[in-house]
Amino acid sequence: MTRKSAIAVMAFKYSLPILMGYGVMGFAAGVVFAACSGMSNPALWSGFIAATSFSGTLQFAIGNWFKDGWSAVLVALTTFAISFRYAFYGLSLIGKWRGIGVFKKFFLILGLTDENYALESSRHFVRKCDFERYCLLLTSFNLSYWVVGCTLGALLGDVLQIPDKGVDFVMAALFITILTDQVRALFCRKGGAQ
Amino acid sequence: MSTLDGVCAVLAASLVIISLRALPFLVLSRCNGEAKWLKVAEKWLSPIVIALLVVYSYSTLEWRTFMPYAAGALTIALQLIFKNGLVSIFAGTALYMILVRLFP
Numbered sequence: 001m002t003r004k005s006a007i008a009v010m011a012f013k014y015s016l017p018i019l020m021g022y023g024v025m026g027f028a029a030g031v032v033f034a035a036c037s038g039m040s041n042p043a044l045w046s047g048f049i050a051a052t053s054f055s056g057t058l059q060f061a062i063g064n065w066f067k068d069g070w071s072a073v074l075v076a077l078t079t080f081a082i083s084f085r086y087a088f089y090g091l092s093l094i095g096k097w098r099g100i101g102v103f104k105k106f107f108l109i110l111g112l113t114d115e116n117y118a119l120e121s122s123r124h125f126v127r128k129c130d131f132e133r134y135c136l137l138l139t140s141f142n143l144s145y146w147v148v149g150c151t152l153g154a155l156l157g158d159v160l161q162i163p164d165k166g167v168d169f170v171m172a173a174l175f176i177t178i179l180t181d182q183v184r185a186l187f188c189r190k191g192g193a194q
Numbered sequence: 195m196s197t198l199d200g201v202c203a204v205l206a207a208s209l210v211i212i213s214l215r216a217l218p219f220l221v222l223s224r225c226n227g228e229a230k231w232l233k234v235a236e237k238w239l240s241p242i243v244i245a246l247l248v249v250y251s252y253s254t255l256e257w258r259t260f261m262p263y264a265a266g267a268l269t270i271a272l273q274l275i276f277k278n279g280l281v282s283i284f285a286g287t288a289l290y291m292i293l294v295r296l297f298p
Binding site for chain 2: 013014016017020039045048053054055058062065067069070071072073075076079080083084087088089091092093094095096097105106109112117118121122165166167168169170171174175176177178179180181182183184
């Protein structure tokens, strides 16, 4: 297996828990949007919002804002309040993403969700180009899961019921495994034992 | 809501989110990637933020019950033993899904 395909396989493997989480959560968000927003073509809107914002909190909330006819200014202010944590994520990635081209970096910044941040900031590659490829593929996989989930939820929410009770733990489990690895790495480095 | 108002609202939200995510890259664009404080931030910020994300994700679960903690303990144990993220994540999630059905 070439280095490039090995990285693609690795990115896909790490994206599998996200497929489960984003698929189900995105579907649920699409259902909520279709039920609340009162818009015609809710699937189109849901997919559009998912692709341009890529934020779970916003996706669940915006249906009600549409229904209540919020202005763009009010939407912007509320989005700022609920998304402020994103402003800190880039701090851990400035060095790692240095040298990446403008368009690729813009795409990576668009995709800087909680989950992508956790999966990108916790991985270390010897070659910078490998890390760039890993981040781009991971973001592409995860963004596509989210957009498809949100669109299908708004499209099929009325006819298709997914048994999703408890699936939301998958995101907590993802963060727990990454944190476990990071804490272990910190202690091993400190003790120099491994 | 009209289509135009809807598009404006979505683009406003998108602009805010992308701006927030881009903020460190814009503000610190001239900062040397090898700067010492940035290395410290790289090392420590990530585990701290992920620990906060664990807490945040638990707040959306049945956190007053034993169930998420049992599933979390299984996830940690499997990760420490097998060092395989997929196994740990899916086993922990499966246990939680079973528990929330057994103890509704």
